[in-house]
Amino acid sequence: NAGVTQTPKxxxxxxxxxxxxxxxxxxxxxxxxxxxxxPGMGLRLIHYSVGAGIxxxxxxxxxxxxxxxxxxxFPLRLLSAAPSQTSVYFCAxxxxxxxxxFGPGTRLLVL
Amino acid sequence: xxxxxxxxQSLIVQKGGISIINCAYExxxxxxxxxxxxxxxxxxxxxxxxxxxxxxxxxxxxxxxFNKSAKQFSLHIMDSQPGDSATYxxxxxxxxxxxxxxxxxxxxxxxx
Numbered sequence: 001n002a003g004v005t006q007t008p009k010x011x012x013x014x015x016x017x018x019x020x021x022x023x024x025x026x027x028x029x030x031x032x033x034x035x036x037x038x039p040g041m042g043l044r045l046i047h048y049s050v051g052a053g054i055x056x057x058x059x060x061x062x063x064x065x066x067x068x069x070x071x072x073x074f075p076l077r078l079l080s081a082a083p084s085q086t087s088v089y090f091c092a093x094x095x096x097x098x099x100x101x102f103g104p105g106t107r108l109l110v111l
Numbered sequence: 112x113x114x115x116x117x118x119x120q121s122l123i124v125q126k127g128g129i130s131i132i133n134c135a136y137e138x139x140x141x142x143x144x145x146x147x148x149x150x151x152x153x154x155x156x157x158x159x160x161x162x163x164x165x166x167x168x169x170x171x172x173x174x175x176x177f178n179k180s181a182k183q184f185s186l187h188i189m190d191s192q193p194g195d196s197a198t199y200x201x202x203x204x205x206x207x208x209x210x211x212x213x214x215x216x217x218x219x220x221x222x223x
Contacts, residue, residue: 045212100157
């Protein structure tokens with residue numbers, strides 16, 4: 001079991017560029033989420049999914065898109081990167097409310 | 112508006128001492144309160160969690176105390192060790208899977 005994997009580990013973008021952060025899990029979890037972590041602000045929920053084909057917005061969804069075509073994958077798309085999106089991004093998955101498994105994170109720098 | 116407020120931001124404790132981190136929430140619909148531990152360069156990992164029908168939960172050296180009337184909960188780390196040095200986050204959710212609200216984090220440094 002690889003658990004939750006995220007790629008890339010680190011990315012530098014220029015303002016206005018687009019990119020996709022990849023997240024995959026091999027635990028057959030229905031629930032997957034994307035968070036961003038910024039200093040002094042904890043983790044904030046961007047988007048989440050309760051199953052393939054079903055997604056919903058979290059606290060800070062603006063500037064990000066998601067889709068969930070399979071149980072395993074939950075990519076996060078930045079449509080037009082802005083410096084305010086510089087952050088560390090974590091993907092998480094769970095079978096129940098009670099235990100979320102987090103990936104190792106993607107560190108994104110937008111210049 | 113932050114749904115879960117956490118304090119202190121940072122904490123220094125001597126080896127063998129007790130570390131205490133506090134969180135407060137406003138939404139009485141929250142029904143699950145986990146604590147996560149995060150080491151540098153890693154994702155958060157679930158440490159211990161509690162539901163509001165109990166006032167305390169203990170797992171080894173880690174204890175959650177829960178005060179429903181005050182809408183507060185805290186993490187106590189007994190006999191703190193240097194290996195406990197990490198950032199700790201409290202969180203809360205209200206039945207919707209994956210809609211978790213996190214506190215701002217506490218960086219714990221346990222000195223040998």
